[in-house]
Amino acid sequence: MVDDGRDADYVLGRSQEEYDRLIEQGGLLGPATERVLRAAGVCAGMRVLDVGCGVGEVARVVGELVGDGGEVVGVDVDEAAVRIAEQRLRHVGVRFTGVVGDLRSVDVGDAFDVACCRMVLQYQADATEAIVTMARHVKIGGVIVAHEIAPVLTGARAYPAFPLAERVNGWIAAAYAGAGGNPHVGAELGRRFAEAGLQPVAQPIVETVCALGDSVVAARRFRTLLASLLPTLVEREIAAERDVDLAAFEDRFRAEARAANSTVVLWSALVGWWAHRV
Numbered sequence: 001m002v003d004d005g006r007d008a009d010y011v012l013g014r015s016q017e018e019y020d021r022l023i024e025q026g027g028l029l030g031p032a033t034e035r036v037l038r039a040a041g042v043c044a045g046m047r048v049l050d051v052g053c054g055v056g057e058v059a060r061v062v063g064e065l066v067g068d069g070g071e072v073v074g075v076d077v078d079e080a081a082v083r084i085a086e087q088r089l090r091h092v093g094v095r096f097t098g099v100v101g102d103l104r105s106v107d108v109g110d111a112f113d114v115a116c117c118r119m120v121l122q123y124q125a126d127a128t129e130a131i132v133t134m135a136r137h138v139k140i141g142g143v144i145v146a147h148e149i150a151p152v153l154t155g156a157r158a159y160p161a162f163p164l165a166e167r168v169n170g171w172i173a174a175a176y177a178g179a180g181g182n183p184h185v186g187a188e189l190g191r192r193f194a195e196a197g198l199q200p201v202a203q204p205i206v207e208t209v210c211a212l213g214d215s216v217v218a219a220r221r222f223r224t225l226l227a228s229l230l231p232t233l234v235e236r237e238i239a240a241e242r243d244v245d246l247a248a249f250e251d252r253f254r255a256e257a258r259a260a261n262s263t264v265v266l267w268s269a270l271v272g273w274w275a276h277r278v
Helices: 015-037 059-067 079-091 127-136 163-176 185-195 215-235 246-259
Strands: 047-051 071-076 096-100 114-116 139-150 155-159 205-212 263-276
Touching: 015 059, 015 114, 015 139, 047 059, 059 071, 059 079, 059 114, 059 155, 071 079, 079 096, 079 263, 096 163, 096 263, 114 127, 127 155, 127 163, 127 185, 139 185, 155 163, 155 215, 163 215, 185 263, 215 246, 246 263
Parallel strands: 047 071, 047 114, 071 096, 114 139
Antiparallel strands: 139 263, 155 263, 205 263
């Protein structure tokens, strides 16, 4: 999709199931995000703005890098997620301040050493303008970091295929269709940074996070994703609750995978790119 003047619909919703899914996803993506942040120069004592902080998974990684002498300020439109982030990060000793609101209109302060986001720009009406907004809060010489998925290099497949896996992929694709935003922004980050008047580094970090062959993991990941998507699936008449059948989904998925002697592959290609404010 291309920029169409509106932010994307967050079709995954804002439920406890979705927050739990984000926490699990954060555990999977955390090491890759840490490598990007380290390469961008995030280190002890820095003051960092985490844009679209959600339940605090990126802030948790940042907090470990900046240490007791640093600070993380997280901003998100979802108040419930911000409160969860505050509680979780307080528990692990991260110096974190949560701000509820849209970065375009809420006061988060200025003169940050770093502004970062993960899987946030894909939901923005204009990713370049979002980067410009992030940069306004970073001091001269500071860094803006983005870690975004590259859907063209991301997917979930069963080899050989079996019916439930194929149906799930169809449901997911249909739920995201027409949601707006730009899911391909990960591949465009270098250009987007330059358009925003920043100096991007020459080479991003591109890394694939992969789960291979374990249908138990795949079944759980699909179920948690479908739990978040279910209201959208039902509202748009993509699938009925009885078709998804969350209560029995994992057993059904594993049984079909065994019957087909199938290997299930889940992979996410992430592009980490950063730029300096000059």
